[in-house]
Amino acid sequence: AQSVTQLDSQVPVFEEAPVELRCNYSSSVSVYLFWYVQYPNQGLQLLLKYLSGSTLVKGINGFEAEFNKSQTSFHLRKPSVHISDTAEYFCAVSESGGYQKVTFGTGTKLQVIP
Amino acid sequence: DAGVIQSPRHEVTEMGQEVTLRCKPISGHNSLFWYRQTMMRGLELLIYFNNNVPIDDSGMPEDRFSAKMPNASFSTLKIQPSEPRDSAVYFCASSTQGVGQPQHFGDGTRLSIL
Numbered sequence: 001a002q003s004v005t006q007l008d009s010q011v012p013v014f015e016e017a018p019v020e021l022r023c024n025y026s027s028s029v030s031v032y033l034f035w036y037v038q039y040p041n042q043g044l045q046l047l048l049k050y051l052s053g054s055t056l057v058k059g060i061n062g063f064e065a066e067f068n069k070s071q072t073s074f075h076l077r078k079p080s081v082h083i084s085d086t087a088e089y090f091c092a093v094s095e096s097g098g099y100q101k102v103t104f105g106t107g108t109k110l111q112v113i114p
Numbered sequence: 115d116a117g118v119i120q121s122p123r124h125e126v127t128e129m130g131q132e133v134t135l136r137c138k139p140i141s142g143h144n145s146l147f148w149y150r151q152t153m154m155r156g157l158e159l160l161i162y163f164n165n166n167v168p169i170d171d172s173g174m175p176e177d178r179f180s181a182k183m184p185n186a187s188f189s190t191l192k193i194q195p196s197e198p199r200d201s202a203v204y205f206c207a208s209s210t211q212g213v214g215q216p217q218h219f220g221d222g223t224r225l226s227i228l
Contacts, residue, residue: 034215043118043205043219044157090157099169099214104157 002027004093006105013081014113021076021108023065023091030096033074035065038088038107047089050074051096061085086112116140118220120206126226132194135223137206138187145209147216148181148191152202160204162214163189170214196227 003026013019025031032051036044048059055067065076074091088107094100119138127133139146148160162170163183174181178197183189193200204223207216 032215041221043207043221044216045219046217049215094214099162099164101159101162101170101172101214102216106156 002093004105006108008108010109012111016080018079019081023074025093032094034092035076036090081112120220124224130195133196135191137189139208143208147207149205150202198227201227
């Protein structure tokens with residue numbers, strides 16, 4: 001079975017500064033990887049996903065993530081954050097191929113400081 | 115376009131009562147998911163439907179929980195009898211892909227069992 005670890009429960013960052021939210025996964029087979037964002041009192045939104053191909057994945061709102069198979073990581077980055085990026089971010093993983101349950105991490109709260 | 119619509123947004127009821135949560139997925143989406151989110155356990159998949167058929171119900175906690183999808187535009191999650199430990203935010207999500215990845219979440223139902 002696969003698992004995902006988000007080591008940072010909270011990340012404070014000043015507005016217009018870059019940010020990296022870390023995600024590591026564990027799986028014995030090929031995986032699909034995802035990042036979701038949850039704004040207060042709302043459901044999750046899919047930011048980006050890696051299924052195959054290029055290891056650098058670009059998503060919505062200026063976010064991108066890089067799949068690193070040797071490091072079993074899928075860190076999320078943004079070069080310059082805005083106040084509106086304040087939210088909780090969830091990394092998720094599933095085994096590739098057919099129907100596979102998606103396992104979510106525990107989330108990282110990004111707090112953008114004016 | 116309308117997103118995933120859940121009702122009610124909030125529900126407060128006494129232990130032992132029947133609770134019914136409702137979900138209308140995005141039109142044209144053939145996959146539907148019910149998730150539960152708590153501080154202690156994070157985001158857990160309860161059940162996954164594809165083309166109105168339950169594919170994975172391994173996350174349904176016990177017989178007190180049941181879910182139905184009578185047609186492509188409506189699903190219910192029922193808890194009978196409810197218990198205080200069922201208090202959580204319940205999310206419905208839908209997707210165009212039948213591979214277990216939720217794309218669009220509703221805003222959730224915050225359930226409190228007294």
